[in-house]
Amino acid sequence: MTSSEIDYGGMMHRAMQGLIANVLRSIATDGLPGEHHFFITFDTRDEGVEMADWLRERYPEEMTIVIQHWFDNLTVDDDGFSITLNFGNSPEPMRIPFDALRTFVDPSVEFGLRFESPEDDEADEDEEVDAEFALDVEDEGDDPGDGPDGGGEVVQLDRWRK
Template structure:
């Protein structure tokens, strides 16, 4: 029996690649114009690196903003390192692409949301369990209403 095309996993990889490409451009040229990013990530990801006090304050997920001040952006195939300012305290972070839950650029009303299989299971009202797909997250377009002022 042949395996079906795994569109969810293909979309997942494509969207992570899009984020990587955008961040590589920012690494090289800086943020153009009014562009800025809200990036929500899973702080429990085994490869996420953040200060202990940040992990204690955000035990499941945290949203960071890349806008006016950031330093040391370095992108690799698995994620990105960046130093951000938290209450006048610069803190280095490493965020794996697989830990990213949302990536939003409100200046152009663009956003992506990556949902885990467990979240989809919780939303399934008819009691059917969707099949496990190697624990990968599926990609979808995120509504920007939550970031509108």
């Protein structure tokens, strides 16, 4: 890209990260309203991701977390967020940079964002955001609250991907 071009893709990417940051800041302050809950998929290989070794071994490339019934210590800064989630009655702190995010979905209102990585589209060197506002979120009995203590269960989002 030359200095005479506008980096719309990069600007949109940063704007969508800012939107997620604002949503998470609101949740950290006021809690989750109504039926809202989030599926957040991230690249576990990102150098800024901090998570337990056993989780990294189990999810060496990508992981999806659910923020719904039980979460603690949610803090948000300009670069990412930290949260403690429950995995099999074991609270685990995590740090997830916004640059590691791949998807953010709130199925209660059929809202979702997908962040494409450069590997996904080698023809375009800039990362692009594909905002999906009408996801198919039919309940297939995979309620994230069905796991241990109803929180922190890892789920796959493949059924919502195109």
